[in-house]
Amino acid sequence: MKYTQLGSSDLKVSRICMGCMGFGDAHHGQHTWTIDEAHSREIIRRGLELGANFFDTAISYQSGTSEQYLGRALRDFAKREEVVVATKFLPRTNEEIAAGVSGQEHIRRLLEKSLQNLGMDHVDLYIYHMWDYQTPLYDILDGLNQMVREGKTRYIGISNCFAWQLCKANALAEREGFAKFVSVQSHYNLIFREEEREMAPFCREENIAMTPYSSLAGGRLSKHPGETSKRLQEDSYAQLKYSGMADQDAPIIQRVAELAERHGVSMTEVSLAWLLTKVTAPVVGATKLHHIEGAAKAVDLELTAEECAYLEEPYIPHPLVGVMAQNTPAAAKESHVWSTGDQKI
Template sequence: MKYTKLGNTGLDVSRLCLGCMTFGAADVGNHSWTLDLQASRPIFRKAVDSGITFFDTANSYSGGTSEQMVGVLLKEMTRREEVVLATKMYFPYETPEGVKHRRGLSRKQVLAEIDASLARLGTDYVDLLQIHRWDHDTPIEETMCALNDVVRSGRARYLGASSMYAWQFAKAQEVARRNGWTPFVSMQNHVNLLYREEEREMIPLCADQGVGLIPWSPMARGRLTRPADEATQRLQTDDVGKRLYDKTGDQDRPVIQAVQDLAAKSGAKMAQIALAWVLAKPEVTAPIIGASKIAQLEDAVGALDVALADDEIAALEAPYVTHAISGHE
C-alpha cells in the first residue's frame, strides 16, 4: 500500500479509500446488493491486511446499518487511531426501527446527524465529516457555522464536501474563511473515464486551493471493469448507476472498448486500467473503491502498481465526448 497526505493537511491516508456503501442490511434502503456482517467481514479483513487505512461511509447508506457494520468491523480488526474514518450527511433515510431522518443540512440536522452517526459507528469522533450534497434550502452560512461547531466540539477532525458545482464549493470556502470557521479540506466528486466533466472547473479549483480529491465511482459503478455487453446483478438493480450512465451508454462504449483493448495489451485487468487512470491524476489523493468480493479488492490494490504511459492515457481519453452534468443531485 502507498500513503499520502489528504490535500494540504497533515493527515496521512492510504492511496485507496474503501467505500462502504456495499456493506449494510439489504432489506433497508434501496441497495438490494449490499452484504451483511458475516459476508462483509472477510473483505474488511483483506482491506486492513492490504494496508488500507481510509474508510468512507454515510448516514444514509442502508438506513444507517452501513455505519453500524463499519463500526463493528473496524473495532474487531484495528485500533481507532490507526484508521481514517469518514462519513457523510444530507440525504434522507429511514432506520430499521422506522425512525425517519429528513434531508438537509440545517443546524438542527447537522448536530443531530453527527450524534446519530457517532452512536452507530461506536466512536467519539470521525476523522472526516462530509456534506453529501449541496442543500438548496439552507443558507450555506448556517451549514458552515454548524459544521465548524462540530469540529470545535471534537466530534470531527476535518470537513469535506461531495459533488456540487465549483461556484458552490468556492462560496462555501469563502464563507468559512470570512468568518474564521473550519473550511473543507477534501472534495468527493464524480470522476472516471466515462465522466470527466469535473476536469473543467472543480478539479482545477481544488488543485489551486490545495483541496484533496477523493473521487467516487472511479470505475463507473462497474461499467469500466467488464465489456460493455456483460451484465451483472448490480448493473441491473443499481438505480443510481442507471441514472448516471444509461443515457450515455452508446457514447461510452468506445471508452469501455479502449479500456478493454489496453487491458488485453498490457495484461492488466480492466478495473486496474480504469483505476490507474484516476490514480495518475496528480490532484487525486485517494479514489473511493467499492468491493463485494476479495478479488475486486485485490485488483484495486494491484492498480497501484500499474503505471500508464502518456500515449496510453491519451488513447483512453480520446473517445470521450462531452456529457451533461450528473451526480450533483
Template sequence: MQYKRLGNTGLQVSQLALGCMTFGVPERGTHPWTLNEDDSRPIIRRAVELGINFFDTANMYSDGTSEEIVGRALKEFTRREDTVIATKVYYPMGKGPNRGGLSRKAIMTEVDASLRRLGTDYIDLYLIHRWDYDTPIEETLEALHDVVKAGKVRYLGASSMHAWQFAKALYLADRHGWTRFSTMQNHLNLLYREEEREMLPLCVAEGVGVIPWSPLARGRLTRDWDEASKRSDTDDYMRKLYAATEDADRRVAEAVKAVAEARGIPRAQVAMAWVAQKAGVTAPIVGASKLSHLEDAVASLEVHLTADEIARLEAPYVPHAVAGFV
C-alpha cells in the same frame, strides 16, 4: 501501501479508500445489492491487511446499517488511532421535516447518530453529501465548525456540487474563520470527466484533496458492455448516471479493454490507474463486493499509464451533461 497527505492537512491516508456503500442490510434503505455483515467482514479485514486505513461510508447507506457494520468490524480488525473514518450527512434519515438537509438541527442530530452507529467518539472526516439549496450555506458552515470545535469531527469535506458552490463555501469559511473543507468527493472516471473542467483545477489551486467516487463507473469499465451484474440490474442510480451516453461510453470501455489486454492485466486496474494519476487526486474510493475487487484496486497502484495509453483511453470521450449531483 503508500500513504499521502489529505489535501493541505497533516492527515495521512492510504492511496485508496474503501467505499462502504457495499456493506449494509439489503432489506434496509435503497440498495438491495449490498452485502450483509457476515459477507462484509472478510472484505473489511482484507482491506486492513492490505494497508488501507481510509474507510468511507454515509449515514444514509442502507439506513445506517453500513455505519454499524463498518464500526464493529474496524473495532475488531484494527486500532482506532490507525484508522481514518469518513461519513456523510444530508439525505433524509426518516420521514417528516428536519430529518435531512444541512440545517444546524439536522447536522447536530445526525453527527451524534453517526457516532453512535460507528461506535466511536469522533469522526475523522465529516462530509456534506450534497449541496442544500434550502439552507443558507453560512448556517451549514458554522454548524460544521461547531462540531469540529466540540471534538466530534476532525476534518470536513464536501461531495458533488458545482465548482462555484464549492468556491463560495471555501471563501465564506475563510472570511468567517470557520473550519474549511479539506476534501472534495466528486464523480470522476473515464466515462464521466466533466469535473476536469472546473472542479479539479479549483481543488488543486486551493490545496483540497480529491477523493473521487465511482472510479470504475459502478463496474461499467470492468467487464464487457452487455454483461450484467446483480448491482447493474437493481441500481437505478447507475442508469441515471450513464444511460444517456451509452454509445460514446461503450467506445471508452472498449479502449479500456484494449489497453488492459495489451498489458495483460484486468480492466479494473487500468480504469483505476487513470483516476489515481489525475492531478489533485489523493485516494480514489473503491467499492468491493468480492476480495478480487479489492486486490485489483491495490494492484492498480503499481500501474503507471504512459502518455500514449492515457491518450488512447481519453480519445473516445465526448462531453456529457452534468450528472451525479443536480
C-alpha cells in the same frame, strides 16, 4: 499500498479509499444488491491487510447499517488511530424545516447518530453529502465548525457540488474563521470527466483533495462488453447515470480492455491507474474480495502519458446526471426527502 496527505489536512490516507455503500442490510434501504455483515467484514479485513486505511460511508447507506458494519469490523480488525473514517450527512428534511430544526442542530443530531452507529467518539472526515438550498450556508458551516471544535470530527469535506459552491463555502469559512472543506467527493471517472472543467483545476490551486465516487462507473469500467453482475442488473441509479451515453462510452471501455490485455492486468487496474494520475484517492466500492484486491493492485500500475491520452481521446462531453442534475434550488426543494438514518430517500 501507497499513501498521501488528504489535501491541506494532516490525514495520511491510502491511495485507495474503500467505499462502503455496498455494505448494509439489503432489507433496510434503497439498494437490493448490498451485502450482509459477515461478507462486509471479510472484505474490510482484506482491505486492511492490503494496506487500505481510508474508509467512506454515510448515515443514509442502508438506514445506517453500513456505518454499523464498518464500525464493528474496524473495532475488531484495526486500531482506531491507524484508520481514517469518513461519513456523510444529508440536508434537512422538510419535516425538520417545518419543525424549526436549525442547520446547526441538524448537523449535531446526524453526526451524533453516525458516531453511535460507528461506535466511535469521532470521525476523521465529516462530509456535506449534497448542497442544501433550504438551509443558509452560514448555518451549515457554523454547525460543522462546532463539531470540529468539539472534536467530533477532525476535518470536513463536501460532496456533489459545483466548483463555485465549494469556492463560495470556503471563502465564507475563511472570512468567519470556520473550518474549511479539505476534500471534495464528486462523480468522476474515465467515462464521466466533467469535473475536469472547473473542479479539478480549482482543487489543484487550493490544495483540496479529490476523492471521487463511482470511480469504476458502477462496474462498467471493470467489465468487458457483455459481462454483467447483480449490481449492473439491479442498480437503477447507476443505470440512470450511464445508460444514456452507453454507445458513446463503449469505445473508451474497449480501450480499457485493450490496455488491460496488453499489460496482463484487469480492467479495474487500468481504469483506476488512470484515475490515480488525476486525484488523491478514488472511492472504490467492493462487494467481493477481488474488487478490493484489484483496486489495491492499481496503485502499482503506471500508465504512460501516451496510454492515458489513448484512453482519454474518445471522450465527448456528457450531460449532468444523478444528484448533480438536481443541484438547483427548484429541484432540490421538490425532491427534499432525504434520509437521516431510518427514512427512505
